[in-house]
């Protein structure tokens with residue numbers, strides 16, 4: 001590619017779906033890209049979020065990430081956590097990078113909003129992210145400290161797709177246990193694909209006959225409001241009604257196939273603690289009126305051996321990045337820019353807040369085309385054309401001129417800076433024991 005800005009170097013923080021996408025795009029345009037990943041493997045929520053029964057999807061996404069991180073121009077730096085092993089401020093301001101892209105996802109659970117709840121972590125309270133990570137790695141046993149316990153009658157606070165996965169993990173595993181007691185072998189993938197009632201029927205059994213106490217998901221709003229599918233922003237009443245009916249159908253299908261329960265219109269309000277352990281929650285019954293959530297006078301208790309909070313994931317704080325509440329304090333939410341860091345952009349879950357593979361990849365492409373490539377001047381013959389390519393983003397906010405005016409021109413590092421930067425990267429790679437991507441993959445093993 002005949003590009004005058006070949007000398008640009010970009011750091012990408014996080015090597016999973018969004019990070020690999022933008023890294024490969026920039027590398028294809030002649031930029032030298034350095035991908036810093038905290039874990040040994042770069043697959044992020046594909047390996048540690050998406051439950052392991054999604055075998056084909058996970059395999060496909062692993063291959064996609066591998067292919068993108070092995071493009072010429074991409075250097076992978078594993079086992080390097082920005083904020084711990086390398087300071088964010090230094091990376092952004094001192095290393096000489098033309099741009100830094102945050103693609104670090106959302107790895108912290110949003111805290112259960114009841115005062116004092118976290119005192120019961122491990123004593124009746126469990127958060128979704130460590131629970132799913134442990135489930136995904138359980139068969140391989142490669143994370144011996146990541147343990148999860150599936151108990152009958154779990155109280156799950158949530159309402160999104162991830163909370164349904166948590167409920168499914170419970171009923172799938174409890175069913176497997178009961179089948180094993182009866183000398184019947186099955187596995188999580190078979191049960192998930194065919195559904196619990198169908199597999200049980202094949203053995204002349206019903207879920208009720210197994211005597212399993214299913215988990216219940218307690219959700220603040222109505223079933224129709226569950227964020228299982230989204231309506232376009234400009235949706236009219238008819239479209240919204242269609243989406244709501246779709247959500248209801250989706251949930252009905254899921255509860256039939258996986259035998260868990262859902263209790264809508266329930267907001268967690270207080271802890272029930274006995275003998276120093278969390279043994280349940282008090283909920284307040286809610287009501288939805290004209291799309292607004294309101295509280296009623298009714299309360300009820302839900303008791304169970306464990307309370308699992310699955311109410312969303314938020315970014316882990318990184319020293320040097322200002323927070324606004326639970327989120328990074330972005331001054332521009334479209335392309336994830338931060339006050340005081342003119343060369344920093346953000347892509348994927350960390351800025352969209354959407355727990356979705358396609359959304360992360362699409363956002364990385366959009367930010368790359370419309371902002372980072374325009375900023376670096378590597379987007380094609382014409383910088384304005386790159387800036388205009390912002391499908392799905394509000395035009396009023398981002399005309400090409402505005403993007404370019406606000407971004408200015410990227411400054412490539414000097415030869416001296418490049419040499420020093422490469423030296424620093426090589427040192428980190430050596431410290432991790434990394435040589436090249438292929439032999440590294442053999443060394444650290446295939447993902448679970």
Ligand SMILES: Cc1cc2nc3c(=O)[nH]c(=O)nc-3n(C[C@H](O)[C@H](O)[C@H](O)COP(=O)(O)OP(=O)(O)OC[C@H]3O[C@@H](n4cnc5c(N)ncnc54)[C@H](O)[C@@H]3O)c2cc1C
Nearest residue numbers: 014016017018038044045049082104105348349355356357
């Ligand atoms: C239970 C569950 C089920 C899901 N099911 C689906 C599904 O069915 N379909 C779907 O589309 N999506 C699903 N998702 C969501 C989807 O997997 C994610 O939204 C998507 O993969 C996020 O991609 P990302 O690249 O934005 O972030 P991530 O995958 O989170 O990648 C961020 C990367 O940054 C790294 N990182 C973080 N901090 C640092 C740091 N300080 N320094 C260096 N590296 C760092 C992380 O290790 C990680 O590799 C599910 C998620 C969960 C939890």
